[in-house]
Amino acid sequence: MTTVTQANNQLQQANSNALDTHSREFLVFSLGEEEYAVDILKVQEIRGYENVTRIANAPDFIKGVTNLRGVIVPIVDLRIKFHLANVEYGGQTVVIVVNVGERVVGMVVDGVSDVMSLTPDQIKPAPEFGVTMSSDYLSGLGSLEDRMLVLVDIDSLLTSEEMALVEHTTHQ
Amino acid sequence: MDITDFYDTFFEEAEELLGDMERHLLELDVDEPDPEQLNAIFRAAHSIKGGAGTFGFLVLQETTHILENLLDHTRRGELALRRDIVDTFLEAKDVLHDQMDAYRNGEEPDPEAFERIRETLQKIALNELGKSLGGDASAAKAKPEPAPEPEPAPSPAPTSAPQSTTPLDPMDQFIAAISPDDAVGETQDPTLCVALLGVNEKDRALLVEELAQLGSVLEQHGDEKRYEVTLETSVSREDIEAVMCFIIESEQLEIGTGQKSGTAARSSEDETVVPQPEPQEVSRPQASEPEPQAETPAPQAAPTPAKPAEAAPAKAAKPPAKPQGGKAKTSGESSLRVPVDKVDQIINLVGELIITQSMLDQTASEIDGVTHSALYNGLNLLQRNARDLQEAVMSIRMMPMDYVFSRFPRLVRDLAAKLNKDVELVTEGKSTELDKSLIERIIDPLTHLVRNSLDHGIELPDQREAAGKPRGGKLTLSAQHQGGNILIEVIDDGAGLNRNKLLAKAEANGLAVSDSMSDDEVWQLIFAPGFSTAEQVSDVSGRGVGMDVVKRNIQSMGGHVEILSREGQGTTTRIVLPLTLAILDGMSIKVGEEVFILPLGAVLESLQPCQADLYTMAGDDQLLKVRDEYLPVIALHQVLDIENARTTLTECIVVIVQAEGRRYALMVDDLVGQQQVVVKNLETNYRKVPGISAATILGDGSVALILDIADLHRLSRRKTARQANKSIKPTQEALLS
Known part of the structure; x- marks a missing residue:
């Protein structure tokens, strides 16, 4: 699982210098062919996908729960959530563990590529679009040469009602 | 100092x-x-x-x-x-x-x-x-008060002097305070001889300083073994003793009257009244x-x-042992005040230790037992020690129910007086122990239930008499262990719930009800939000916010509420709570490839069913006859959508479980074994899952879910109802959930 170790090393570096610069650092991950990014400060760690206990009667994108050093953490597969065609689980499948408010949640992604630094002028506002992914959950689009990174607002995404991760008072 | x-x-x-x-x-x-x-x-x-x-x-x-x-x-x-x-x-x-x-x-x-x-x-x-x-x-x-009759002097040990505490000076001063010119009393030698036995110099200095505040020290001499202080004071011997006992033991103190020193003086002196108003005790507002x-x-x-x-x-958090009446000794040596989070930290660590220990056990089971017998012995010892440690640590958090019950006599008394009712409160099972976190959270719901019983349950004396009951009502609070649970009951012998009234009220509130509902279902109605049958809103209860909150509170503690009621004879509200939230005796079962934990307290027995005992009802529902009792079958693979599980009942093992007073037959593939598990909250990072009460971590590091049987049954009913595409009335479903 070299990728995970490398990614974690990158993560540590990024975490250590994230506060130093004006630009913000993002962890870039891929879902299918698309590249997404989350604020590095939200990311707790990156680990392999293993040992997930299924939860009955939960939406299909909630893969279940896993044991993260004694803490029970739910695992969400963003690929299923965003209706990607190929959903496979292998040695390269990676779980990004993020901190959302007081909670810890794991997200399954196809892979983690690198940590990017974006200056404010590299971040464009997110257009109004998307049925599968409402622009409410985006904090913008990052443009980096010829790459486009979808900057995910992880807080609003994971605590949203449709993710069904958090109990909403209105809900039953 | x-x-x-x-x-x-x-x-x-x-x-x-x-x-x-x-x-x-x-x-x-x-x-x-x-x-x-x-x-x-x-x-x-x-x-x-x-x-x-x-x-x-x-x-x-x-x-x-x-x-x-x-x-x-x-x-x-x-x-x-x-x-x-x-x-x-x-x-x-x-x-x-x-x-x-x-x-x-x-x-x-x-x-x-x-x-x-x-x-x-x-x-x-x-x-x-x-x-x-x-x-x-x-x-x-x-x-003027008659001169107090001589009585034996109080013995030095304060706890042993219930009878000999004599009539004291204060009364006379009190009278003096009311009518100063009338004060009469016997003049007594105001000097006391206080002997300190075996007190070191530092404490001695402190004590003398103390005494000096109570009066004027005339003379002091002696050594560590016996140090005598002659004191001119208006303070009574007992007061001095009470003061001194904060610093030294009562055995170390001898107080005699007058110049006569020591033990001889103590024997027959009656120490009594001092007529002069004492500087400290004049009842004038300025004194404040x-x-x-x-x-x-x-x-x-x-x-x-x-x-x-x-x-x-x-x-x-201290041990409940209290000395009766008398002065308590300094509690320093017998109890220790510790912040709760420290205890919780220990409990968490012990939980981790238990997980590690069972992980080791699992690994060791693959090793040859003969060549590694020393390792096995060590592991056995570790297991026992770990369990003992766990129990000991858990017991720190346990507190007797008395802590809760003791606040009710006053409440009941005040309330009964306010409502003009005559109510006797009986408490049972005061020493039953419950986890501290639960005990604190049970107070509010219980208070609510008691208020309810007094206000709505128990009738006015005249009504009771008319109904052929004793004028005085009886309210019983009881606590007892039952399996892994604690049962707390609030029992009154009042009017009971009125079925028709409840139904009418429910209808008025827009709840879907029918006359064919069972009593149990009708009683459940009072847990619906905004439901109150009180004809009048009183300031005691009846605002209609209450029972639903009680139910929610209890559920958040992992327990549930039941109501048993008979009209005219009274109502019993039963709260069933787990003993502790941290650790559970569990039985692990397997369905398909998945492992689940059943609370052992809920498991009654397991058996291999045969076709002849199996009945169907209304087409889909399966019933299993076990010793002349028909139990609803919960097919776990169906309720929890498990693949590759056995689907024929006769191939499965059936575990008979009990929850909320009912029994169910749970269909499982295999029994794996019994083990203690550390309960981990699912809601910390996730949410409440229907049919699941919590999660735990197994020996191999994977997560297993702990089943909530009562909830599982509701889930199963909802599922079959959905499958059958029957239109279950939404409110009824809401009541069930």
Whole structure:
């Protein structure tokens, strides 16, 4: 699982210098062919996908729960959530563990590529679009040469009602 | 060492004493008071007064002083008790408590409250004693008190002197305070000889300093073995003893009268009245002005929780053993105050240890037992030690239900008086222990239920009589263990729930109901939000917010509420709670490839069903006949959508489980084994999952879910209902969930 170790090393570096610069650092991950990014400060760690206990009667994108050093953490597969065609689980499948408010949640992604630094002028506002992914959950689009990174607002995404991760008072 | 170091000890003791006082007052039979109890109440007031005097808590001292005087008369049978007098005493106790809290926070007590209670108490003294003593109430002068008859001197050990606590000076001063010109008393030699035995020099200096505050030290000499101090003082021997006992043991103290020193003097002296108004104890309002000493904020009191409400639970973490009546010894050696989060940390660590231990066990089971017998022995030992450690640690968090129950006698008494009802409160199973976190959270729901029972349940005496019941109602609070649960019941013998009224009310509230609903289902209606059958909203209960909150509170504790009621005969509300939330005795079962944990307390037996015992009902529902009982079958693979599980009942194993008073037959593939599991909350990072109460971590590091049987059954019903595409009324479903 070299990728995970490398990614974690990158993560540590990024975490250590994230506060130093004006630009913000993002962890870039891929879902299918698309590249997404989350604020590095939200990311707790990156680990392999293993040992997930299924939860009955939960939406299909909630893969279940896993044991993260004694803490029970739910695992969400963003690929299923965003209706990607190929959903496979292998040695390269990676779980990004993020901190959302007081909670810890794991997200399954196809892979983690690198940590990017974006200056404010590299971040464009997110257009109004998307049925599968409402622009409410985006904090913008990052443009980096010829790459486009979808900057995910992880807080609003994971605590949203449709993710069904958090109990909403209105809900039953 | 500073006097303020003892503040905490005093507050703790005083709090216990006040608790004792309240308990005795409540238990007191007004018509035939038990002299022992009267003595105990008197002693409690007296001890507090002594302590308060030492520490310069003047208002507290003053209030206890007045109360003590009245109590002294009661004790001697000169003041006939009445219910309203006892009420006043209770009120005085509350005032004392408030005053103490004020001092604890380094504030001065509310002077108005003091003034009020002082007047009330003095009024009693004037009206009652004025009459009973002299028959000259209008003169507002108490008749001079007869010279107190000689009594044996109190023995030095304060706890052993219930009878010999003698009539004391305070009464006379009290009378002196009311009618100063009438004061009569015997002049006594005001010098006392205090002998300190085996007290080191440092403490000695402190004690002498203390004594100097109580009077003037005339003479002091001696060595560590025996040090005598001759004191000219107006303070009674008992007061001195009470003061000294904060610093030394009572055995180390001898107090004699006059110049006669030591033991000889103690034997037959009657130490009695001092007629002069004492500098400390004059009941004039000015006396409530703080002494400089009282103003120094208590450094010890500051770090303890500032609000009284918080202080009480903290205190309750101590072992419940209380000395009856008398002065408690310093609790330093017998109990330890520890912040709860420290205990929780230990519990968490032990939980991790248990997981590690079972992980080791699992690994070791693959090793050859013969060649590694030493390892096995070690592992066995580890297992036993780990279990013992776990139990010991868990027991730290356990507290007796008495902590909860003890607050109800007062509540019931006050409420019953307010509602003009006659209610007897019976508590059972006070020593049943429950996890501290649960015990604190059970108070509110239980209070609510008790209020409900008193307000709606138990009828007015006349109605009761008309119904052929005794005029006095009976409210029982009971707690007992049942399997891995604790059962807490609130039982009243009142009117019971009225089925028709409930149904009508439910209909008016827009709930879907029908006459064919079972009683159980009807009773469940009162847990619906905004539901109240009280004809009138009273300030006791009946605002319609309540039972649903009670239910939610109990559910959040991992428990549930049941109601048993029979019209005209009463209602029983039963709260079933897990003993502790942290650790569970579980049975692991396998369905398909998935492992689940069943709470062992719910498991009754397991068996291999045969076709002949299987019945179907309404097409889909399966029933299993077990010893003449038809149990609904819950097919786990269906409810939890498990693939590759056995689907034929006869190929499966059936586990008979019990939940919420009902039994179910649970269809599983395999029984894996029994083990203790550490309960991990699913809702910390996720949400409530239907049919699942929590999660745990197995020996191999994977997560297993703990099944909630009652919820599982509801889930199963909902699922079959959905499958059958029946239109279950939404409200009914909401009630079930």
